[in-house]
Amino acid sequence: MFPLGGANALESRQRHAHPRIRPRRPLITTPIKPASWTYAEEFVAEDDILAAARARAEEVGVTPIGSGGGAALRFLASVLDARAVVEIGTGTGVSGLWLLRGMRSDGVLTTVDIEAEHQRLAKETFNDADIPANRARTIAGAGLDVLPRLTDGHYDLVFCDGDKREYGAYLAEALRLLRPGGVVAFDNALWHDRVADPAQRDEETVAIRDLGRTIADNEALVPVLLPVGDGLLVAKKVWTPEA
Numbered sequence: 698m699f700p701l702g703g704a705n706a707l708e709s710r711q712r713h714a715h716p717r718i719r720p721r722r723p724l725i726t727t728p729i730k731p732a733s734w735t736y737a738e739e740f741v742a743e744d745d746i747l748a749a750a751r752a753r754a755e756e757v758g759v760t761p762i763g764s765g766g767g768a769a770l771r772f773l774a775s776v777l778d779a780r781a782v783v784e785i786g787t788g789t790g791v792s793g794l795w796l797l798r799g800m801r802s803d804g805v806l807t808t809v810d811i812e813a814e815h816q817r818l819a820k821e822t823f824n825d826a827d828i829p830a831n832r833a834r835t836i837a838g839a840g841l842d843v844l845p846r847l848t849d850g851h852y853d854l855v856f857c858d859g860d861k862r863e864y865g866a867y868l869a870e871a872l873r874l875l876r877p878g879g880v881v882a883f884d885n886a887l888w889h890d891r892v893a894d895p896a897q898r899d900e901e902t903v904a905i906r907d908l909g910r911t912i913a914d915n916e917a918l919v920p921v922l923l924p925v926g927d928g929l930l931v932a933k934k935v936w937t938p939e940a
């Protein structure tokens with residue numbers, strides 16, 4: 698039972714009563730063996746259509762999300778009962794197909810990529826999967842040119858997998874695009890084990906590390922870093938009732 702104001706108001710009050718807790722030392726209860734990571738990554742199997750999308754990705758030199766991350770995206774789209782999702786970085790449609798399979802059957806994926814050829818290949822993927830053409834709105838262009846043209850507060854989920862150096866700017870756009878209770882997700886949050894290593898100072902690693910701190914410190918977000926694949930950083934935009 699939730700008190701007056703419902704679950705969202707309760708969640709908001711709890712967050713204000715208990716500022717973000719920072720553990721003094723890492724708490725890892727059980728070290729996980731590589732075989733268990735593999736088992737978890739492959740727990741939800743991919744079909745031949747996703748395998749074909751991965752083959753197209755290899756041909757054009759695109760790295761799709763891993764199968765564990767894809768399954769997490771489908772899960773998120775499903776629990777959100779998502780009808781409107783934005784993706785930055787279409788690639789050949791691996792993540793897009795996972796998202797579409799989790800969304801409502803009438804949900805629309807708006808997916809942006811700077812490479813029109815990648816989007817042509819993604820359309821083949823969606824077509825192979827019998828996704829109706831009106832469920833995938835592909836927009837060719839740079840993420841930061843296209844996102845400002847999309848409608849405020851209209852989207853349930855924003856998935857970012859474009860230029861890693863632009864992740865901070867994608868977050869700002871995502872917070873505007875998401876409805877209260879919506880979720881933003883970033884692939885490659887661990888960036889090939891570089892983010893956790895302070896000696897790594899290249900532009901992409903620093904951008905992803907900065908994004909993690911920004912999200913962890915934002916009181917309007919409920920974050921979790923899922924160690925699937927190359928890391929999936931997920932955050933819910935908390936409903937903040939009017940004062």
Ligand SMILES: C[S@@+](CC[C@H](N)C(=O)[O-])C[C@H]1O[C@@H](n2cnc3c(N)ncnc32)[C@H](O)[C@@H]1O
Binds near residue numbers: 792841860
């Ligand atoms: C890692 S791949 C995306 C893979 C895809 N999300 C998947 O899992 O199947 C990154 C994609 O982002 C695109 N990209 C790179 N910079 C971009 C930008 N500034 N705006 C939009 N797309 C961009 C690339 O062309 C590439 O297709």
